[in-house]
Amino acid sequence: MTTVRALLAVAAMNEWFTSQMDVTNEFLHGDLEEEKKYTTDLLREEGWLNVKPLKLPIDSHLKLSADKGTPLPDPARYQQLLGKLIYLKITRPDISFIVQLLSQFMHSPTSTHMQAVKRLLRYLAGTVSQGVLLDSTSAAELAAYYDSDWASCPTARRSTTGYCILLGKSPISWKAKKQSLVARSSAEAEYRAMALTSCEVTWIKSLLKDMGIKYLGPVLMHCDNQAALAIAANPVLQ
Secondary structure, eight states: OOOHHHHHHHHHHTTOOOOOOSSSSSSSOOOOHHHHHHHHHHHHHHHHHHHHHOSSSSSSTOOOOOOOOOOOOOHHHHHHHHEEEEHHTTOOOOGGHHHHHHHHTTTTTHHHHHHOOOOHHHHHHOOOOOOOOOOOOOSOEEEEEEEEEEEETTTOOOOOOEEEETTEEEEEEEEEEEEOOOOOSSSHHHHHHHHHHHHHHHHHHHHHHHOEEEEEOOOEEEEEOHHHHHHHHGGOOO
8 A cells, every 4th residue: 555655645746647447445536535434434333423532542551461351252343343444544544553453452352452442433433534635745755753662562562663654745654563572672672663664765765766756865764762863873883
């Protein structure tokens, strides 16, 4: 999907005429009403269309684990909901983190996990019209924002990487993913997040070059950890 979003962002900047020629898809027609329809249908199926909305998709103090709550007698409903939410996050970077977090418990969900899903549905009820804006007036410049949540997993103590990459003002790539190894410091977790984001940026630059954008210039990577910045700036520390 990053390739599709990048192509659409380039088309918007160059004011190209675009037309989809393959299968029908809720998200690729360029009509926000169709994107809104998918979210509305999801909420209507679950009976959450007219609930009181919430401003945040997850409680910032909530730490989910496999042993919290009572196991659900039938995990099928939870799994079906997560499948639909995974599809929805293609155009909703604001729910990317919570969806990847809840997806870790699809094999054996509990009542606590289902409660977190219901909270997410209440958030979606208040942000039905929200989506991705592909700006047509911005310059062809890449910028990346990334962060890590050190030792956020209460079970494995692994950190979570999150990044968002923009072409001009258009978000074209984002991800929230648990790191493969345990970081022994917040600086190490941030540096691993920097490395993953750098790999994605390098691939996107190659992709945009194939699309005819050859002069992107240096890519700004925004980080809030001074130790990680010092490691990246000094080859002796790497």
